[in-house]
Amino acid sequence: MVYSLTGMASTIFLDLDTGAGGVDTVSREAEGLRSWLSQHGAQWVEDISPSGGRHLYVPLVEEIPFHEARDFVEALALRFPSLDPSPHRSVASGCCRVPGSTHRSGGVQQLTHVIGEAFQAVSERNPRSIWAALWKDIADLRAIRRDEVAGAESSPMDPEQTAGLSARVLRIARDGIYDPSRYRTPSEARMAVVAGATRAGLTVADIQQKMLSGAWPALAGLYAKYTPQSRATTLAKEWSRARQLVGEEPLKPGSQMTLRSVHRSDTSRIKSQGGATENSAFLKAWSEVRAQMELRFQGLREGLGLRMMLRALEEASAKTGARELSFGVRALALATGTHQSTAAAQLQTLAAMDGALIRKTAAARGREADTYQLILPEQQPVRSRPRHRVHAVRPAFRELGLPAAFVYESLEQAREALRVPEIIGATGIGRSTVHEALETLASWGLARWTVEGWVLGTASLKTCAELLGVIETVMQQQGLYTRQRRIWHAWLENRQPPGRIVLPDETYPYWLFEPPADTGPPCDLDIAWAWPVPR
Structure with a gap:
């Protein structure tokens, strides 16, 4: 990676494409x-790729913050057009192949320096004085680049906010990208992030944890000019100032529009989760049958998706205390990390199966979505087991994959370490897939091997989701669905004046709800069940 978890660069990567x-x-x-570089007495290492591209690496004695490294490379690209500045543009994902790395076209990156010279360059590195000379020499180019960025049309901010943090604030915190016409200095951009986080109800400890965990590496880099001892003090002062800017009563986590109490549809009253003794007994029996039915999905291409849909319905019933669920397919798509059309097809498949566990009791009409009821077959399994809490697709597993989600669940529910054959039996997944899932989980610290077997790791799913970038994906999906719901409600109001019923032959404006051309992969934030959403 080009940057550290704290948003600092120890080497400048010059990628000639x-x-x-x-x-x-x-x-x-x-x-x-x-x-x-030679004119200024700088040392560097160089390699060449099989395609003819070249990398020049300029190692530094003192680390520099990401915005300084980015501005340097972007300005230098004005003088050398083949220089690609993209590795330095993202703190979270910036990377570059080093000598010896495999090239996608075949072959490897070959070092062009004598090995002794290369070793000397990376050992001695370039002192601050040489970096300052390089930085000063391109002052005119940096000014030109700054004017270009300021004059460019900035992308509109998404008006929809999730957990109080806009996409603009998250982009600054994660990637360090901001509009210089809005924020004249890095300090102003940093303060915008702190104010946005404070508005969302985050404490100093919350912000500091995101910086130290690598979830917000760019924000950490914006504090790089302070000594390590004074960074926490500076953050605390700016947080206190942000509280004054946003008001004495900042919003608490969970109070945003998308973090609502659970209810059945966007027109129903909010229900509490108390008094659900009868439904709990039903869900225990239903969960037992669900576990048996999942055995029928083994080997099916869509088996894991169907299993996750059943878990989503069970989780929804547990949270609402009801067997009849009027959540639309978009809500279920959010919960399962799929597209709404996939969620609709899965519901139809599950309802049409022999011994189905759900049935459709009411068709969608107006603002009301299709209603599905959880049911039990006449013959129920006699085996009894404790009911564990089930989850739909928690955000991290949108990126890590459904097999990893099921393997993680088996470790989560186990009272002792599990070996691979036991995990296979608990998940119903093939041996090779289980091994791949365990390797994936272990690489993220979500699972670890002991002499007794596999156990849960110490890493947080939420932190992994932030590092993987899926939080923004969830935010974008929620924002899209909210806008679609508004369009749908507006169409209903225009087509259905008071006292008039919409006739079935009237054209439904399906073109307003087409999925975007390329939304990327659709992934437990506390907002995974953010009801209501449009059907």
Whole structure:
């Protein structure tokens, strides 16, 4: 990775790409970069790729904050057009192949330096004085680049907010990208993040944890100019100032529009979760039957998705205390990490099965979504087991995959360490898939091997979700569905004046609800069940 978890760069990566002008251009500009670096007494390491591209690595004695490294490379790209600044543009995902790395076209990155010279460069590194000279020499280019960015049309901020944090604030906190016409200095951008987090109800400890865990590496880099001892003090002062800016009573976590109490539809009254003794007994029996039915899904291509849909319905029933559920397919798509069309197809498949556990009791009409009821077959399994809490797709598993979700669940419910054959029996997943899932979980600290077997790791699912970037995906999906619901309600109001019933032959404006061209992969934030959403 180009940046550390604290948003600092210890090496400048200069990536000369053949796609911007061919091998000849790269060779010519590489020579120009070598000459420029030599003029200032800088040391570097160089390699060449099988495609003819080149990397020049400039190691530094003192780390520099991400915005300084990014501005440097972007300005230098004005002088050397084949220089690709993208590795330095994202704190969260910026990366670059190093010498010896496999190239996608075949072959490896080959070191062009004598090994002794390369070792000397990375050992001695470039002192602050040389970095300051390089930085000063391109002051005119940095000014041109700053004017270009300020004059560019900034992307509109999504008016929909999840947990009080806008996409603009999250982009600054994670990637360090902001509009210089709005925030004149990095300090102003930093204060915008602190104010937004404070508005959402985050404490100093919450913000600091996100910085230290790597969830907000760019924000950590914005505090790099302070000494390690004074960073916490500075953050506390700015948080106190942010409280004054947003008011004496900042919103508490969970009080946003998308973090509502559970209810059945967007027109029903809010229900509490108390007094659900009868439904709890029903759910225990239903959960037993569900576990038996899942055995029928083994080997099916869509089996894992159907199993997750059943878990989503069980979780919804447990939270509402009701057997009849009027959540729309978009709500279920959020819970299962799929597209609404997939959720609709899964519901139809489950309702049409022999010995089905759900049935459709009412069709959608107006603002009301289809209603499905959880049912028990006439013959129920005699085996009894304690009912464990079930989850729909928790956000981290949108990226890690459904097999990892089921394996994690088996470790979560186990009272002792499990070996692979036991995990296979508990999940109904093939051996090779279980091994891959365990490797994935272990790489993220969500599972670990002991002499007795596999157990849960110490990592947090929420932190993993933030590091994987799926929180923004959930936010975008929720924002899209909220806008679609508003369009649908507006259409209903225009087509159905008081006292008039919409006739079945009237055209439904399906074109307003087409999915976006490329939304990416659709992934327990506390907002995973953010009811209501449109059907």
